[in-house]
Amino acid sequence: MRISARADYAVRAALELAAAREAGPLKAEAIAHAQDIPHKFLEGILNDMRRGGLVHSQRGGNGGYRLARDAEAISIADVIRVVDGPLVSVRGVRPPELSYTGPAASLLPLWIALRSNVREILDGVSLADVASAGLPAEVSALTEDPAAWDNP
Numbered sequence: 001m002r003i004s005a006r007a008d009y010a011v012r013a014a015l016e017l018a019a020a021r022e023a024g025p026l027k028a029e030a031i032a033h034a035q036d037i038p039h040k041f042l043e044g045i046l047n048d049m050r051r052g053g054l055v056h057s058q059r060g061g062n063g064g065y066r067l068a069r070d071a072e073a074i075s076i077a078d079v080i081r082v083v084d085g086p087l088v089s090v091r092g093v094r095p096p097e098l099s100y101t102g103p104a105a106s107l108l109p110l111w112i113a114l115r116s117n118v119r120e121i122l123d124g125v126s127l128a129d130v131a132s133a134g135l136p137a138e139v140s141a142l143t144e145d146p147a148a149w150d151n152p
Contacts, residue, residue, distance in 0.1 A: 001088060001118060003080070009037045010045045010083040011076055011130075017055065018071035018127040025057075025064030045083055052082030071131060077122035087122060088115040 012035040020026050028046055032039040046065055049055045054074060055065045067074065077087060086094055088111070095111040121139055129135055142148060 001114075004084055006041075006045060007080045007084045009035070009042060010049060010079050012037065013042060013045060014049070014054065014067070014074065014079050014127050015131050017065060017067045018074075018131040021067065021071060025062065025066045027064040031065070048083050049079070054079060054082055067127070071128035072126050074127045075123045076125050076127070076130065077119065079127070080122065087118050 013031050016031045016034055017026060028043055029039060031037065031046075032042045046055060046057070050057055050065075054068055056068050057063070057065050080087060088095065090098060090111055095108065095115055098108055098111065100107045121142075124136055125139060
């Protein structure tokens, strides 16, 4: 699985908004500066997140962006889906729409299992979890194996 720069930036921007929930709306410039995200690129991402119902925008001197729901109610998967579409695809196609024959027939259940595990992790972690450094125990456990940190 590959996490695009767009998805990474979107999650980081959403985390800035989650952390600033009590402070009120944040301007795009402040988010871009805090997370070292190109401002113009971030504007497009925030617009996608607004259209996707994850953020609200407010105009004016005290304007900016804020989360549309509590950070506990927005998963990391929600953010990625809004800016990049489905979490797992094969050649741009969702796994259930694929078919394989012969020795490749077992690929379909493999892709479905992969998608299931990706969903379980990303749907199971909220913005609030990450912003508070309180990842679910089952996610933290996956990082305890030193091999998880290696790049084969």
